[in-house]
Structure formats: C-alpha cells, structure tokens
Amino acid sequence: MAKKEEAQVLGSAADESWVLSSLEHDQLVRAKKHHIPRRHLKGPELVVLWSLRLYLLFMMVVVGYQVWIAAR
Amino acid sequence: MSVGSQSPGTAETGDAEAVVITHEDVDRAHDRVRVSAARGQRGFFSGARLLWLLVGPGVLVMLGENDGPSMLSYAATGAKFGIGFFLPFVVLTFCMAIVVQEMTVRLGAATHRGHAELIFDRFGPFWGWFSMMDLAIGNFLTLITEFIAIRAGLGFFGVPPWMAVLIALVILYGALMSHRYWTWERITLAAAAFNLVFIPVALMAHPNWHAVGHSFITWQPLPGFNKDVLLIVLADIGATVTPWMLFFQQSATVDKGLTTKDIRFGRIDTALGAALATAAAVATILATAPLFAHQMSADNFQAGEFAQALQPIIGRFGASLFALGMVEAGIVASITISTSSAYAFGEVAHKPHSLNLPMRQGKAFYSVLSLCAVAAAAIVLIPGLPLVYVVLVVNVVAVLAMPPALVFLFMLVNDKEIMGDLVSPAWANVLATAVVLILTAAGVLFGISIIAPNIFAALGGK
Secondary structure, rough: HHHHHHHOOOHHHHHHHHHHHHHHHHHHHOHHHHHOOOOOOOOOHHHHHHHHHHHHHHHHHHHHHHHHHHHH | OOOOOOOOOOOEOOOOEEEEEOOOHHHHHHHHHHHHHOOOOOHHHHHHHHHHHOOOOOHHHHHHOOOOHOOOHHHHHHOOOOOOOOOHHHOOOOOOOOHHHHHHHHHHHHOOHHHHHHHHHHHHHHHHHHHHHHHHHHHHHHHHHHHHHHHEEEEEEOOOHHHHHHHHHHHHHHHOOOOOOHHHHHHHHHHHHHEEEEHHHHHHHOOOOOHHHHHHHHOOOOOOOOOOHEEEHHHHOOOOOHHHHHHHHHHHHHHHOOOOHHHHHHHHHHHHHHHHHHHHHHHHHHHHHHHOOOOOOOOOOHOOOOOOOOHHHHHHHHHHHHHHHHHHHHHHHHHHHHHHHHHHHHHHHHOOOOOOOOOOOHHHHHHHHHHHHHHHHHHHHHOOOOHHHHHHHHHHHHHHHHHHHHHHHHHOOOHHHHHHHHHHHHHHHHHHHHHHHHHHHHHHHHHHHHHHHHHHHHHOOO
C-alpha cells in the first residue's frame, strides 16, 4: 500500500530526477539509513563524560531531597 | 545521476546504489525548490522571501522554550524582585541560548542527521541511552507542566480542566494533520507569535521606564544572595536553555531540509527567535513587577493566580491576555516538546521520523508524539496529585541536565570528520565552554544551598 502511495507521488522518471536534483544526496531518506562511523573516545573525554554523568545523578538526588523537604 | 527504470519511486545513483524516493523526499524537494528559486533572484523582496522560507526552527525553539514553567518563572521573578538585576540577566541567558542553538543549526545543516542519531552513531549506544534518558525524563516532566499551565490559564475563564486539556490536544493534532513539515511549522509559528501578548500586558502595567533603563545599564538593584534568589536564577536559566531545545532544533533543521548554504539564515532565525522570546520574557517580568511594588506574596502562584492578582492593576482585559499568554505558552511548548521526543525516538529506533510523513508511513513517529502528549495531559487530570512540585523543579532539572548535553554537542560540533570546515571557531568554543561552566557552577551552588547550608552561608549566602 505504501509503495502504491509512493507510485502516485512519483509519476515519472522525470519526477524522480527532479527530486534527486533538488536535494543533496545526504538528505535523501535512503542515505540516512547508513550509520555515521563511531569515533573512539579518548581518556580525557571519558573523564569529562563520566564526571558530568555522576554530577547529574548526584544533583538529581539533591532535587529529590529538596522535593521531599518541601513536601514535608 | 541517472534515473533507473525498475519501478516508480526508485532511481539509480552514480555509484549504482538504488535510491528509493519517498513521500518525505518529495515534500522536502518541494520546499528546497522554493528556496532555490528565491536564492536565484536578487533584490530586497527576494531576500525577504528567502528569510520567510528559511525561518522556523530557531523562532519555534526560542518561543517554544517560553513555555508554561518559563513564563511562570519570569512572572515569579517580576513579582518577587521587581525591576532590577533580572532584566539584563534574562537577556544574558538568551545570549547563552543563541550560542548553544547556533551549533545545532550547523550540525543539522552539515550532517542532515538529528541530534540523538549523531550521539548514538558517534559515541555508541552506552552514552546514547544516557542522553536519551535525560531527554525523555526532562521532556515528560516539562510536558506535564505545559498542561498544568494550559489548565490553569483556561481555568481563569472558567473552562473545566478536561476541556482545557482537550482543546490543547485538538490544536496539537490540528497542526499535525497536514502531514507536511512546512504547514506544521507555519501553524505552530502563528500560535507562537501569540507569546508576544505579554508585551501589551506589560504596557498596561505602566512600568517605570526610567527604572527599566537604569536596571539594564547598571544591573541594579541586586537581589542579594540567598536560596530563593539562587532558585530563581536557576529557573530563569532553565527557562532559556534546556536539552530538548538541542534535539528539537537540530531535528527540525534536518526535517526542513536546510543545507550548509542556509546556515547564515539559520543563525538569523535563531537570533530572531531569541530576540522575540527575550521581549516576551522581559515583558512578563515587567507585567508582574507591580506585585512586588504592592508587596504581594507570589509564592507558588500558578498562571490563573497571577492573572487574578494582576487584575486590579491591569484590568480584566489585561488579566485575560495574561492568562491566554500562559495557555499559548503551554500549547506551543507541548507541540514542540512532544515533537522533539518523537524525532529522538525515530532517530534512535531507526523508524521514519519526519513531519512530512503520511500517517501510514509514520505510525511510530506520530504514535510516540501522541503518546507523550496524551500521557502528560492525562496525568494533569488525575485529582489530588501534588503537581506543584513538578512545576517547582522542572526548570532546575533542565539546568542540571544541560552540562552533559552540552558536552555532547560541543564534541560533535568540533568533530572534523562530520563537520569538515564547519567545526566551531575558537571564539565559539570559548563561549560554549563559558556556558557549560556557568551552568555547572549554578548547579553546584544550588546543590550546596540544599545539602550544606552552612557552607552556602560561608560563601555569602543566606
């Protein structure tokens, strides 16, 4: 059914080439199915990410405590 | 590129890879053709048309962030501290928002990928899920507060809660029904423009313009340094920079189809949105400043209560506008925040995620969007739930969650492999680092004020 809808949207090869010429290749839905390669995180980057993660977890506990105090 | 003959909707690229043209591609191509046509012409009107075609994500994200809890924060700021330090401070927070949001425009235009997708792809699922968890929790709590604002604002006019929530959901679905990003964006922009209603409300409050000018120049009078001030500082920061904004603007930039040629207009869009949102935020502080002058306690005021308190000062019409402004703030934010959740879900689950999708092809995207909105709306209708605590902490939680989100953004926007020449220049990195440090310092001070009041007092706090 979905293919039928697409066929109605794109009636001819000219239409297809019009779409391809209007969009950058990376903008096509099909192109987005390719994953961008993963990068290796370096030591200092991991330290920063973990520090901020722990900071956030700790602060969430603080917010919970504040709500508990306010509720009392 | 040569066009293949296999079937309609399928073409061959130069590298012999089959490219299926989808409905989403066709809609986006229509938008790009209009942009290309406007760009091909010269003159003022062509430039204005190009701007008209390319504005959207920046204005929406900034006015969307002027949401229910944000407007309540600004109203509480005016009522508790009057005209002074917080007027220029709010302008500063929006400057921080411009610095941060501009990066998402560059990322979206350069990679054509959403924020969640990039985090998952570049840093892996471990960090990706952390990031998604922050977004999902923050978005859902914020969505609840949007419906609280809508309910409270319409409650001023005697509208029962169930009907208030229903009206908001109908508007949300009305914008979605076009299944077209462009139409959705224009409908939401039209609704967001109503945020400026706080400007006439401020004028009705007859602010002391001399005091306003003085505060912008001198940042005085200062509010002192205590827990209440710190909470308002955090709430006002959280009213301008939050994680959902990063995810939304980047995904909307991609969905709109902006390319690297459009980055300049993306910046103008972001700055324009920030200017409009600043005007509305400052106006809200000015509108409620008379409550400070009249020594009225605005602790735990909701939208309707602010409107009622202002009625003797700005009249029934002004109070009605104020309440309607709160309703608008909630509705626009509920649209943009639920959309940001749906974009992120689609990107991570590799499901189609675009407002250009017909319902049949975008079932998962529209289902998540609807589920978020309906669940938050339903929670607001449960009688007896202590929702006031959600309102109190939602902006604070947003500020606390920002540093980790910003570090991901910072790393992505400086990633030469995906950004090429569009990596951040040194000055932008300095500004972004300053924003991260300010937000982290504000969060740490808040933590100290709660768990170690003695140390907070030693630092000069009360």
